[in-house]
Amino acid sequence: METQGIGKVFDPASEHTPSIGRRNETDRHSSEEQDMKIVVIGGNGLIGSNIVSRLRLNGHETVAASRSTGVDTLTGQGLAQVLAGAQVVVDVANSPSFEDQAVLAFFQTSGRNLLAAAAAAGVEHFLALSIVGADRLPHSGYLRAKVAQEALIKASKIPYTLLRATQFFEFVEGIVNAGAVGDTICLSPALIQPVAADDVSAVLADLAVGAPLNGIVEVAGPDRFPLDELARKFLAARNDKRPVIADVRALYFGTELDDRSLVAGDNAHIGATRFQNWLNRPQTPR
Numbered sequence: 001m002e003t004q005g006i007g008k009v010f011d012p013a014s015e016h017t018p019s020i021g022r023r024n025e026t027d028r029h030s031s032e033e034q035d036m037k038i039v040v041i042g043g044n045g046l047i048g049s050n051i052v053s054r055l056r057l058n059g060h061e062t063v064a065a066s067r068s069t070g071v072d073t074l075t076g077q078g079l080a081q082v083l084a085g086a087q088v089v090v091d092v093a094n095s096p097s098f099e100d101q102a103v104l105a106f107f108q109t110s111g112r113n114l115l116a117a118a119a120a121a122g123v124e125h126f127l128a129l130s131i132v133g134a135d136r137l138p139h140s141g142y143l144r145a146k147v148a149q150e151a152l153i154k155a156s157k158i159p160y161t162l163l164r165a166t167q168f169f170e171f172v173e174g175i176v177n178a179g180a181v182g183d184t185i186c187l188s189p190a191l192i193q194p195v196a197a198d199d200v201s202a203v204l205a206d207l208a209v210g211a212p213l214n215g216i217v218e219v220a221g222p223d224r225f226p227l228d229e230l231a232r233k234f235l236a237a238r239n240d241k242r243p244v245i246a247d248v249r250a251l252y253f254g255t256e257l258d259d260r261s262l263v264a265g266d267n268a269h270i271g272a273t274r275f276q277n278w279l280n281r282p283q284t285p286r
């Protein structure tokens with residue numbers, strides 16, 4: 001089953017999207033924006049590298065920061081230097097470990113250090129990537145950590161925007177393998193609305209050059225699938241013969257799901273890329 005035609009229009013009047021001075025298209029390439037310095041934390045990751053390319057292509061001074069460039073959000077190393085003179089921070093770092101305690105410690109420590117350094121540097125817009133439904137699934141350690149990250153950002157005095165994305169197409173393989181029980185894949189049949197990382201990055205790059213919304217916006221893919229069906233599509237495309245069993249009690253990263261858990265609201269940005277088309281593309285190594 002695919003559910004199509006989900007609302008395509010981003011409605012700035014929605015409950016998630018306070019309409020605080022979002023810059024319009026005609027303002028986008030103003031000289032003020034061209035002069036902005038944007039720091040992307042996690043700038044060599046899946047999303048980060050995509051955003052950095054997009055922003056640079058549009059002429060924005062953009063710095064990719066992560067441990068590989070000498071910036072560590074856990075120790076604070078390099079943060080003051082890289083944030084000096086920055087107007088915008090885009091936080092798309094991720095925890096190297098998804099274990100419950102480790103991931104919570106990562107997003108809390110990283111968030112505190114980053115927000116303190118951003119405040120000290122006079123950053124005017126803090127933009128971070130979170131996950132659709134994070135606050136609906138408290139039994140998932142990873143999602144609890146994302147909620148903790150969001151709370152730190154909301155509590156800081158820096159104007160912010162939170163983009164919540166659904167699961168990336170690129171993450172479907174990880175979801176499938178997390179459901180492996182021996183040679184069988186056991187997954188919930190709850191609906192999921194995955195999105196291409198490229199489409200998420202496009203929305204983030206756009207938000208980065210806009211005014212802070214001081215609220216949450218969502219992005220999701222154009223189709224909804226029962227998770228077990230999505231796994232079958234993925235495995236068939238990879239010629240992987242493992243059978244997939246649907247089980248409503250199957251845990252998704254520590255939590256049971258229902259049809260609302262992983263699905264975006266009516267006002268979400270909707271990515272253009274369809275899962276089947278993405279699957280059919282030649283695989284490019286990351």
Ligand SMILES: NC(=O)c1ccc[n+]([C@@H]2O[C@H](COP(=O)([O-])OP(=O)(O)OC[C@H]3O[C@@H](n4cnc5c(N)ncnc54)[C@H](OP(=O)(O)O)[C@@H]3O)[C@@H](O)[C@H]2O)c1
Binds near residue numbers: 042043045066092095
């Ligand atoms: N996967 C999904 O389906 C999904 C859905 C919605 C939202 N998200 C969110 O999307 C965000 C980005 O995910 P992604 O898949 O693009 O991540 P990723 O490819 O794993 O990249 C993670 C980045 O974080 C950096 N990093 C790790 N530890 C760091 C530290 N201590 N200090 C500074 N940088 C550090 C890494 O670079 P170095 O190793 O060089 O430090 C890398 O650039 C995450 O916050 C995730 O929660 C993911």
